[in-house]
Amino acid sequence: MAGPGRGVTIADVAARAGVAASTVSYVLSGKRSISPETADRVMQAVADLGYHPHAGARSLASRRAGVIAMMLPLRDGMHLPVLMQFASGAVTEARRHDQDVLLMTADEGPAGLARVAASAIVDGLILMDVEVRDPRVETLRRLGLPSVLIGFPADAEGLTCVDLDFTAAGRACAEYLRERGCGDIALLGASEAVYARRTGFAERVREGFLGRSGPATVQPCPDDPVSVQRTVKELLAANPDLNGLAVHNEPAVGHVMHALADAGKRVGEDFHVVVIGPDEVAERVHPQLPSVLVPAETLAETAVRHLMRKLDGLDVPDSTLVEPQLTIR
Amino acid sequence: MAGPGRGVTIADVAARAGVAASTVSYVLSGKRSISPETADRVMQAVADLGYHPHAGARSLASRRAGVIAMMLPLRDGMHLPVLMQFASGAVTEARRHDQDVLLMTADEGPAGLARVAASAIVDGLILMDVEVRDPRVETLRRLGLPSVLIGFPADAEGLTCVDLDFTAAGRACAEYLRERGCGDIALLGASEAVYARRTGFAERVREGFLGRSGPATVQPCPDDPVSVQRTVKELLAANPDLNGLAVHNEPAVGHVMHALADAGKRVGEDFHVVVIGPDEVAERVHPQLPSVLVPAETLAETAVRHLMRKLDGLDVPDSTLVEPQLTIR
DNA sequence: TTCCTCAATCGAAGCGCTTCGACGAAGGTT
DNA sequence: AACCTTCGTCGAAGCGCTTCGATTGAGGAA
Numbered sequence: 001m002a003g004p005g006r007g008v009t010i011a012d013v014a015a016r017a018g019v020a021a022s023t024v025s026y027v028l029s030g031k032r033s034i035s036p037e038t039a040d041r042v043m044q045a046v047a048d049l050g051y052h053p054h055a056g057a058r059s060l061a062s063r064r065a066g067v068i069a070m071m072l073p074l075r076d077g078m079h080l081p082v083l084m085q086f087a088s089g090a091v092t093e094a095r096r097h098d099q100d101v102l103l104m105t106a107d108e109g110p111a112g113l114a115r116v117a118a119s120a121i122v123d124g125l126i127l128m129d130v131e132v133r134d135p136r137v138e139t140l141r142r143l144g145l146p147s148v149l150i151g152f153p154a155d156a157e158g159l160t161c162v163d164l165d166f167t168a169a170g171r172a173c174a175e176y177l178r179e180r181g182c183g184d185i186a187l188l189g190a191s192e193a194v195y196a197r198r199t200g201f202a203e204r205v206r207e208g209f210l211g212r213s214g215p216a217t218v219q220p221c222p223d224d225p226v227s228v229q230r231t232v233k234e235l236l237a238a239n240p241d242l243n244g245l246a247v248h249n250e251p252a253v254g255h256v257m258h259a260l261a262d263a264g265k266r267v268g269e270d271f272h273v274v275v276i277g278p279d280e281v282a283e284r285v286h287p288q289l290p291s292v293l294v295p296a297e298t299l300a301e302t303a304v305r306h307l308m309r310k311l312d313g314l315d316v317p318d319s320t321l322v323e324p325q326l327t328i329r
Numbered sequence: 330m331a332g333p334g335r336g337v338t339i340a341d342v343a344a345r346a347g348v349a350a351s352t353v354s355y356v357l358s359g360k361r362s363i364s365p366e367t368a369d370r371v372m373q374a375v376a377d378l379g380y381h382p383h384a385g386a387r388s389l390a391s392r393r394a395g396v397i398a399m400m401l402p403l404r405d406g407m408h409l410p411v412l413m414q415f416a417s418g419a420v421t422e423a424r425r426h427d428q429d430v431l432l433m434t435a436d437e438g439p440a441g442l443a444r445v446a447a448s449a450i451v452d453g454l455i456l457m458d459v460e461v462r463d464p465r466v467e468t469l470r471r472l473g474l475p476s477v478l479i480g481f482p483a484d485a486e487g488l489t490c491v492d493l494d495f496t497a498a499g500r501a502c503a504e505y506l507r508e509r510g511c512g513d514i515a516l517l518g519a520s521e522a523v524y525a526r527r528t529g530f531a532e533r534v535r536e537g538f539l540g541r542s543g544p545a546t547v548q549p550c551p552d553d554p555v556s557v558q559r560t561v562k563e564l565l566a567a568n569p570d571l572n573g574l575a576v577h578n579e580p581a582v583g584h585v586m587h588a589l590a591d592a593g594k595r596v597g598e599d600f601h602v603v604v605i606g607p608d609e610v611a612e613r614v615h616p617q618l619p620s621v622l623v624p625a626e627t628l629a630e631t632a633v634r635h636l637m638r639k640l641d642g643l644d645v646p647d648s649t650l651v652e653p654q655l656t657i658r
Numbered sequence: 659t660t661c662c663t664c665a666a667t668c669g670a671a672g673c674g675c676t677t678c679g680a681c682g683a684a685g686g687t688t
Numbered sequence: 689a690a691c692c693t694t695c696g697t698c699g700a701a702g703c704g705c706t707t708c709g710a711t712t713g714a715g716g717a718a
Contacts, residue, residue, distance in 0.1 A: 008447070009704055020668045025706055032707095035666060052447035056388030057704035060673045065385065067431070067450075072416075083413055087401075091434050100450065102396070103432045105420050118337070118381035121396075121429065225583070254554070254583050338674055349698045354676055361677095364696060386674035389703045661718080668711075678701085686693075 008049045016045040069122040071104040073129035089300030110139035117143040146310040148303045165321035170208025173246035180272045182244025186217040223251040232259035250277035290328040337378045345374040398451040400433040402458035418629030439468035446472040453636045475639040477632045494650035499537025502575035509601045511573025515546040557584035579606035619657040
């Protein structure tokens with residue numbers, strides 16, 4: 001049952017290396033200078049015994065848990081693959097800094113934040129999918145726990161926020177279509193609900209998209225096949241000269257393409273389409289379409305890196321916008 | 330900066346309630362009988378001060394971290410929304426047992442397991458997407474850390490495994506189609522790669538599906554639109570009398586429906602389709618199709634519950650198959 | 659040579675909690 | 689009345705680690 005490595009303490013390592021426990025600690029942390037010979041002996045003992053410091057003991061003594069929390073939204077409307085990419089990116093980056101990641105769901109709310117803060121189970125916090133008016137933000141401020149937000153709340157004063165530059169993404173789409181000679185363009189977005197809820201997100205794409213001169217329409221749209229068919233049909237009817245479309249609604253893309261085909265549009269020839277969405281989904285399902293990627297992994301890495309800097313007492317920019325990338329295939 | 334609740338220790342609570350620290354501990358854990366009056370006073374002090382036990386100290390003293398690890402696969406081929414549902418279900422259930430969840434990715438491999446085990450950062454482990462030959466299984470055995478696997482490795486001896494009863498799912502699909510009067514039925518599965526890798530999963534659906542009498546075909550299939558179109562076309566050509574189709578490939582469903590429509594099949598009338606897939610995706614995107622759900626959340630809850638029992642020294646069945654549910658709309 | 663500095667190491671004091679053994683005060687038995 | 693239980697509570701001993709002086713010896717400055 002008890003395999004090797006189970007129950008190996010710093011005292012065991014110290015004994016084997018013929019030094020004091022504190023010396024082992026200093027070798028491992030590098031906080032005091034140790035002669036190379038001693039360090040070698042200690043490291044050898046660590047390897048021989050398969051020693052890993054007891055996380056609880058360490059956190060108790062050093063007031064550093066070596067764990068950060070990541071609070072994911074788990075509600076409708078989020079595109080789940082993006083979340084997974086995000087989670088994956090965050091865990092990977094955190095491990096690079098020797099940190100583990102504790103998973104929380106948004107439904108724990110402010111109370112959850114208070115709990116992890118008070119129990120010192122984590123050193124810092126990453127909050128995803130922050131809304132314009134987010135009840136967690138006030139608690140976060142009060143707790144004074146180092147944190148990084150993905151998204152921008154209404155009052156970002158004193159908080160560290162990271163997000164995709166959605167305005168730039170919208171602009172990039174419009175530019176792409178204009179360059180292809182499209183005179184009348186439209187943006188097919190997410191459902192109304194998303195617009196209503198997260199001004200900071202869909203709104204910014206819309207702004208970027210509309211920022212350019214020339215006729216442009218923005219049309220929210222649910223992602224079920226029937227609604228997509230109808231919406232596209234109506235859009236084409238209302239804008240007879242429409243020849244460029246940006247789709248900011250990943251699950252709907254397939255249906256949009258079908259609707260366009262049904263309407264006799266030849267995409268890539270007299271009609272152009274560009275997608276805003278998460279990395280790989282767009283690539284795998286619609287290899288033919290150009291797309292502006294939501295670089296979920298980069299976003300996660302940036303967030304974690306910023307948090308690490310904060311934990312080390314270094315300073316980080318209050319606001320970081322990650323550049324979107326337009327990929328043309 | 331330092332909000333309320335920051336730095337409140339058990340001693341503070343004890344002082345305020347006028348008892349010894351150990352008494353507070355016993356009130357909180359219920360491990361010794363305490364008079365109702367004292368308990369009340371202690372609980373009041375806890376509430377007043379916003380006390381939360383220090384996780385590190387607790388884990389050091391009690392040898393229980395109050396955290397379980399969940400190792401997610403983060404590689405191609407998994408359907409990501411299912412993972413998220415799973416993660417969500419696991420976290421929610423874990424919180425019900427006052428546990429937190431540490432997120433690990435499969436690429437940490439056996440070494441990752443050894444690390445979390447030795448550092449006592451977690452009390453137990455949930456491994457998702459376990460393959461038939463999984464390198465983590467041997468390490469797991471050696472570590473002797475309580476764990477629950479989702480999926481079945483080749484040698485499940487002594488391990489606790491939970492999974493959907495895929496055989497039953499395949500059987501349910503075949504039965505559904507037969508009942509609708511389909512004489513010649515087929516199963517459109519995932520890509521060849523999936524079959525090659527995880528015998529335990531796609532294979533079992535196939536077995537259940539083929540178990541019934543009558544003509545039946547099984548056809549692996551990638552999930553991009555072009556391949557789906559081709560595969561369906563070929564399938565129909567090879568089986569002219571085909572009038573029932575089970576699709577075990579969620580992302581392909583939309584394309585399948587289009588291909589069938591193109592081929593002049595009237596689904597729901599002279600042709601029947603049933604989907605095997607994750608809960609909500611099927612529901613949202615194809616509300617009209619009957620489906621056998623992969624109850625990711627139930628699976629996660631079951632896994633966590635089993636793990637909790639193991640941590641409490643209770644016994645659990647070695648192998649648990651969760652019943653699929655055929656939903657007809 | 660004597661004194662001082664600095665690098666390398668040690669020992670001890672906690673960090674905040676759980677848990678074990680004691681102990682006084684009731685209440686029950688003879 | 690003397691004894692044994694049982695109940696409710698306390699104090700102290702650690703859990704394994706980090707960290708803060710203190711200590712030693714060697715090298716340089718005076």
